[in-house]
Amino acid sequence: MVSELCLGCMTFGRETDEEGSREIVGRFLEAGGNFIDTADVYSTGVSEEITGRAIREVRDDVVLATKVRFPMGEGPNDVGLSRKHVTRGCEESLRRLGTDYIDLYQVHCWDAAAPLEETLSALTDLVRSGKVRYIGVSNFTAWQIMKSVCVSGANGFERFVCLQPQYSLVERNVEYEILPACEEEGLGVIPWSPLGGGFLSGKYRREGGPPAGTRIAEAVESMEEYWDRRATGRNWAVIDAVGEIAEATGKSYAQISLNWLLRQPAVTAPILGVRTMEQLEDNLGAAGWELDEGQVQRLSEAGAPEDTYPHRFIRNAQRV
Ligand SMILES: NC(=O)c1ccc[n+]([C@@H]2O[C@H](COP(=O)([O-])OP(=O)(O)OC[C@H]3O[C@@H](n4cnc5c(N)ncnc54)[C@H](OP(=O)(O)O)[C@@H]3O)[C@@H](O)[C@H]2O)c1
Numbered sequence: 001m002v003s004e005l006c007l008g009c010m011t012f013g014r015e016t017d018e019e020g021s022r023e024i025v026g027r028f029l030e031a032g033g034n035f036i037d038t039a040d041v042y043s044t045g046v047s048e049e050i051t052g053r054a055i056r057e058v059r060d061d062v063v064l065a066t067k068v069r070f071p072m073g074e075g076p077n078d079v080g081l082s083r084k085h086v087t088r089g090c091e092e093s094l095r096r097l098g099t100d101y102i103d104l105y106q107v108h109c110w111d112a113a114a115p116l117e118e119t120l121s122a123l124t125d126l127v128r129s130g131k132v133r134y135i136g137v138s139n140f141t142a143w144q145i146m147k148s149v150c151v152s153g154a155n156g157f158e159r160f161v162c163l164q165p166q167y168s169l170v171e172r173n174v175e176y177e178i179l180p181a182c183e184e185e186g187l188g189v190i191p192w193s194p195l196g197g198g199f200l201s202g203k204y205r206r207e208g209g210p211p212a213g214t215r216i217a218e219a220v221e222s223m224e225e226y227w228d229r230r231a232t233g234r235n236w237a238v239i240d241a242v243g244e245i246a247e248a249t250g251k252s253y254a255q256i257s258l259n260w261l262l263r264q265p266a267v268t269a270p271i272l273g274v275r276t277m278e279q280l281e282d283n284l285g286a287a288g289w290e291l292d293e294g295q296v297q298r299l300s301e302a303g304a305p306e307d308t309y310p311h312r313f314i315r316n317a318q319r320v
Contacts, residue, residue, distance in 0.1 A: 002035035002063050004262060004287050006190055008271040009038040013046030015215075015275040018053075024280050025054035028272075029062075031284050037164070037190070037271050038097075039067035039108060040089055045096050052097035059099055065190075066093050067138060069108035081111035083122040090126050106136040106164055110144050120148065120157040127158045138164035138192070142177035149185050162188035162268065166224055169242065169257050170196040170235045172305045179266040188268035194261050195254055195273070197225025199235065201282075202243065202253030206236055215275075234303055241302035245295050251285070258286030260299045 007028045012021040025036070038051045048066060055062045068089035071079040079085060094100060105126065107119065126132040137148065137160045145163060152159040163182050165174045168191065182189050195201055198215050210217040210227050219225045242256045249256070261270045274280045291299070 002269055003033040004269055005033055005258075005284065006035040006037050006065075006269040006271040007033055008192065008273045009036060009047045009051045010042045010273055011275050012038070012050045013043035018050050020277070021050045022054045023277060024274060025051070027277065027280055028284075029055075029058060034061060035063045035065070035269055037065040039070075039106075040072055040093050040096075041067075041070040041108070044072070045092070048093055048096035049098075052099060056098060063103045064097065064099065065104035065106060065136070066097065066102055067106040067108040068093070069111060081107060081114040081119040083118050086119060086122040087126070090131055094131060101131055101133060103133045104136050104162070105132040105134070106138050107140075107160075109139040110141070116148060116151050117155065117157075120152055120155070124158040134158075134161045136160055136162040136164060136188075136190075139166075140178075142181040145178070145181045145185070145187065149187075160187060162190055164190045164192055164271070166193050167191035167261065167264075167267070168194050168196045168200060169238050169260055169299060169303050170199055170230060171224070172303055175305055176308065176311060179264075183266050189266045190268055191261055191270045193224060193273065194258055194270035195283075196230060196235075197223075197273075199225065199230045200239070200242060200253060200257035201279075202239065202246070204231070204239075206231075238299070238303040241299050245291070245298065249291075249295075251289075252282050254279075254282050255286045256291070256295075256299070258283060259289070259291050260296060262287065263291060263296050 007025065036051060036055065038047045040048060055064065068086055069081055072089065077084050090105060093102060105123065123135045127135065135158050137145065140163065148160055151157065165178055167174050179189060197219065204210055204216065216225050216227055216230060219227065242253050245256050246253050258270055261267055272283045274283060
């Protein structure tokens with residue numbers, strides 16, 4: 001059982017120092033949150049260390065999630081989803097987190113170099129040895145999710161219980177295939193970058209570039225929140241819709257955007273990313289109330305993904 005908002009710890013040890021991070025965790029727990037997400041690669045292990053110290057007193061009350069896949073060293077086996085790296089990655093995450101179990105151990109992305117059977121077998125061993133409670137996946141396509149679920153079923157391996165995809169009002173492509181696959185197979189969905197890296201907070205304007213010192217101003221082209229990827233006509237239309245509803249409801253842009261995600265049927269818990277306590281307070285205000293149907297629809301239509309084949313064909317075929 002997890003709270004309807006998850007706290008992401010990617011800023012810890014990077015934009016946010018340890019003292020600030022611990023205050024953020026404390027406030028999140030005080031507000032009723034119990035779900036916390038980090039990864040081995042965030043600040044090369046420092047995020048896990050800070051997170052572990054921040055929850056030490058309440059460890060068993062927290063559902064603690066971390067990830068494995070990206071490089072933690074220069075060697076050929078310091079990366080990926082081989083049995084060797086997954087097993088060692090788990091041991092090292094446990095040490096940095098200062099705990100003897102991880103509630104949700106997530107594969108951070110597909111690894112074409114590792115056989116899926118090997119990865120799932122290694123993850124299953126971690127669950128059976130008590131080091132991990134549940135396994136999850138992040139950044140998989142729909143066929144990768146479906147193949148994983150089938151390989152688990154056919155071999156008696158542990159099954160991925162949830163997906164962590166990028167999903168927000170400005171990144172809707174998961175709606176084509178990925179969310180339906182999760183709903184069909186009963187995987188929970190915990191969206192990352194629920195504000196598109198901060199774009200949906202309303203602090204960006206059409207005129208001029210991104211304000212200096214913000215995540216988006218610093219993002220390079222390979223990062224999802226890169227300015228040119230966010231500052232599109234469709235995304236400004238989304239911002240206009242969020243702004244209209246913010247004015248009508250007295251809620252902030254971030255609260256409107258996060259509440260829309262909370263209203264999506266496939267979503268379990270958006271993962272909040274914050275740099276400051278003020279941002280956390282703002283984003284916590286996304287829960288405990290509901291946009292009305294018309295407002296949800298207005299937001300959904302503003303950034304709706306293009307209607308594509310074969311989805312359109314299949315939908316029409318259901319009518320005959
Ligand atoms: N699985 C993956 O591949 C993956 C990838 C990325 C993230 N994640 C997870 O998802 C979590 C959240 O992702 P994210 O950090 O990209 O989420 P996000 O909410 O889309 O972006 C967070 C950033 O937006 C700005 N912001 C947040 N709330 C704000 C507010 N109320 N007002 C103004 N600005 C605000 C802050 O940046 P500035 O102040 O610098 O503008 C903050 O660092 C991460 O902590 C991590 O746990 C996973």
